[in-house]
Amino acid sequence: xxxxxxxxxxxxxxxxxxxxxxxxxxxxxxxxxxxxxxxxxxxxxxxxxxxxxxxxxxxxxxxxxxxxxxxxxxxxxxxxxxxxxxxxxxxxxxxxxxxxxxxxxxxxxxxxxxxxxxxxxxxxxxxxxxxxxxxxxxxxxxxxxxxxxxxxxxxxxxxxxxxxxxxxxxxxxxxxxxxxxxxxxxxxxxxxxxxxxxxxxxxxxxxxxxxxxxxxxxxxxxxxxxxxxxxxxxxxxxxxxxxxxxxxxxxxxxxxxxxxxxxxxxxxxxxxxxxxxxxxxxxxxxxxxxxxxxxxxxxxxxxxxxxxxxxxxxxxxxxxxxx
Amino acid sequence: xxxxxxxxxxxxxxxxxxxxxxxxxxxxxxxxxxxxxxxxxxxxxxxxxxxxxxxxxxxxxxxxxxxxxxxxxxxxxxxxxxxxxxxxxxxxxx
Numbered sequence: 001x002x003x004x005x006x007x008x009x010x011x012x013x014x015x016x017x018x019x020x021x022x023x024x025x026x027x028x029x030x031x032x033x034x035x036x037x038x039x040x041x042x043x044x045x046x047x048x049x050x051x052x053x054x055x056x057x058x059x060x061x062x063x064x065x066x067x068x069x070x071x072x073x074x075x076x077x078x079x080x081x082x083x084x085x086x087x088x089x090x091x092x093x094x095x096x097x098x099x100x101x102x103x104x105x106x107x108x109x110x111x112x113x114x115x116x117x118x119x120x121x122x123x124x125x126x127x128x129x130x131x132x133x134x135x136x137x138x139x140x141x142x143x144x145x146x147x148x149x150x151x152x153x154x155x156x157x158x159x160x161x162x163x164x165x166x167x168x169x170x171x172x173x174x175x176x177x178x179x180x181x182x183x184x185x186x187x188x189x190x191x192x193x194x195x196x197x198x199x200x201x202x203x204x205x206x207x208x209x210x211x212x213x214x215x216x217x218x219x220x221x222x223x224x225x226x227x228x229x230x231x232x233x234x235x236x237x238x239x240x241x242x243x244x245x246x247x248x249x250x251x252x253x254x255x256x257x258x259x260x261x262x263x264x265x266x267x268x269x270x271x272x273x274x275x276x277x278x279x280x281x282x283x284x285x286x287x288x289x290x291x292x293x294x295x296x297x298x299x300x301x302x303x304x305x306x307x308x309x310x311x312x313x314x315x316x317x318x319x320x321x322x323x
Numbered sequence: 324x325x326x327x328x329x330x331x332x333x334x335x336x337x338x339x340x341x342x343x344x345x346x347x348x349x350x351x352x353x354x355x356x357x358x359x360x361x362x363x364x365x366x367x368x369x370x371x372x373x374x375x376x377x378x379x380x381x382x383x384x385x386x387x388x389x390x391x392x393x394x395x396x397x398x399x400x401x402x403x404x405x406x407x408x409x410x411x412x413x414x415x416x417x
Contacts (some may be wrong), residue, residue, distance in 0.1 A: 171375040237345040240337025241352050241387060248391030278336045286390035307405045314413040315352070315404070321416040 006126040009098045010202070013109060013140045014133030015149040016104030019162030019194060021134055024101055025195035025308075033198055037095040039079050073114040076100065080121050099123065105148055106134075109275045116279060127279070131168050131201055132186075136164045140175050143182065150223050153179060154255035154299045155274045156186040158201050165192045167271040178202035184225050185258055187299050208288075213234065223255060226305040228312065230294040236263045239318030242312055243278070251276045253303055259296030260284075343369065349387065356417070359409045360398040366391075388402035 014020045014031055021040075027033050086092045101134060102111055108130060115127045132152045135142070139161075142149040153159060157177055164172050172190075189196050228290040237262065247254060255275060267284040298308060338346070346369060353364045357374065365373050367383075374394050375381040382393045395402050403409070 141380075194362050236346075237341055237348050238352055239338075241349060241356070242404060244337050244387045245356070245402065246392055248395075249401060249403045249405070280339065281335050310410055314410045315356075317354050318355050318413040318416050319348060322355055323348055 002018045007096065007098055008128035008202075009100060009104065010128050011100050011115070011130045012048070012133070012154070013102045013106060013108045013130065013152045014104065014160075014162075015135065015139070015150075015152060017148060018104065018133040018135040018142075019106070019160075020101055020133050022194035023131075023160055023162065023191060023196065024099060025196075027099075027196065027198055027304075030198050034096070035094060035096040035283075037083055037116045038101065039076070039083075039098065040101040041075070041106070068078065073110050076114050077118045077121050078109060079188075080125060082297075084120075084124050089220070091123060095300065097128075102113050107148055109153050109277055114275045114280050116277060129157040129202060129261070130155050130274075130323050131158045132162060132177065132306070133160045133162050133191075134179060136161050136167045136172050136175055140171075140178060143175075143178055150182060150273070151255055153182050153186075154223065157185055157206075159186045160196055160201070161188060162191050162192050162194065164312060166189050180221050181225065181255070183299060221302055223299065223301045224255060225256075225297055225299045226308075228259075228296045228298065228305060230262075230312070232316070233264045233323075234261045234318060235319045236261070237270065238315050239263075239312075241319075242315040243273075246311070246321050247273070247276050247278075247307070250300070250303055254300045256299035257296060259294065260298070261294045262292050265321060268294070324375075329394070335388045337387050353390070355413070356409065357394060357402075359395075359412055360400070360402060360405075362394055362398055 010022055012024060024038065028036060028038070080098070082094070083092070083098070087094065100111065100115075102108060105258065112127065112130070115121060115125065132155065134153060136148075138147075144152065161172070161176065161179070165298075176188060177222065187200075187206055189200055195230075206228045243257065247257075252275075255279070257273040261271055263269050267286045270282040270284055272279040341348075342349070346366060348397050350364060350366045350372075352371055353372075357364055358364050363375050365375070372384050372386075372390060373381050374384065374390065374397055380386055380397060384390045384393050389401060
């Protein structure tokens with residue numbers, strides 16, 4: 001997914017004590033994870049040796065009248081720029097990949113905003129994936145009581161369920177069920193003592209939204225996922241107007257938008273947004289199968305699928321009439 | 324950067340593709356939507372947009388991302404794409 005010539009960045013997030021540092025230290029010991037630079041803003045107790053580790057303070061710059069998620073993390077941008085310049089001066093060894101570990105209470109959106117919009121950062125780095133750790137012992141309570149924990153899970157491209165050796169298989173099944181309601185599009189990996197194959201974290205197949213059984217209506221007032229399927233081609237201009245308006249009006253309650261859009265080209269357009277922050281859409285070379293329907297998964301609270309579907313159809317119709 | 328007005332040209336994700344034709348369609352669609360709340364929108368040199376209300380007050384915005392907050396302030400009420408009244412009006416376009 002990372003752009004050619006840019007260093008892939010993995011954002012590692014997860015609530016306090018959910019096992020981020022354990023996962024990271026185990027990952028870094030894996031032969032596939034050589035030449036990795038690590039930036040953490042909360043140094044864990046487990047030492048990470050033989051790697052570049054930089055610690056950053058929580059320094060934020062609020063831009064204009066930006067919302068909570070569209071805040072530039074100046075500290076992170078400075079650290080990433082510093083990594084590039086120190087390497088070019090030969091002060092640190094070559095690195096290929098960067099892992100940014102957030103603090104346990106961090107909303108991942110400002111970090112993503114910084115990675116996607118800061119001009120020097122986006123020139124040198126490309127966000128590859130958001131990996132979120134969820135603790136099988138305390139995760140259910142955190143997801144119920146801590147909004148940041150839900151935001152971290154919703155933003156994930158991969159979720160690692162940690163500490164499964166410390167709880168019963170019933171508790172593991174319960175939390176997996178809750179995670180499947182919040183973010184069914186992120187593959188869920190189980191980790192014992194932080195052991196996860198890097199290939200599964202950075203590759204692997206993502207669930208097909210058409211195959212998900214989403215119990216949307218039962219959870220409409222909680223954070224839940226639903227999928228909008230569209231038979232006809234989507235006009236990208238109309239879709240852009242509609243989605244920017246939807247995120248402006250309801251962005252606080254829409255934690256994630258992810259999908260494949262049929263915009264009439266050979267391959268689909270890959271759409272991925274976290275809260276108000278939308279990645280630059282990517283054209284894929286081809287479709288995964290014969291089905292050319294657009295599919296958009298929305299993770300939201302208090303927003304219903306039927307309303308979203310009707311709205312998108314009405315905007316598409318208006319665009320057709322205006323064309 | 325636009326050499327005439329000094330404005331940074333938009334690289335908003337919703338405006339990257341499609342060029343002039345997409346921009347013209349965007350302006351027509353935005354007028355259709357904003358018109359429901361008594362607002363109108365004009366393109367300025369393919370670089371920025373101006374939004375006006377019926378009293379003649381106007382505001383300049385950079386791109387479709389920044390547009391909604393300013394339009395909402397001008398309209399004095401929330402602009403919701405799920406508003407049943409707006410949707411009924413758009414559905415009547417045929």
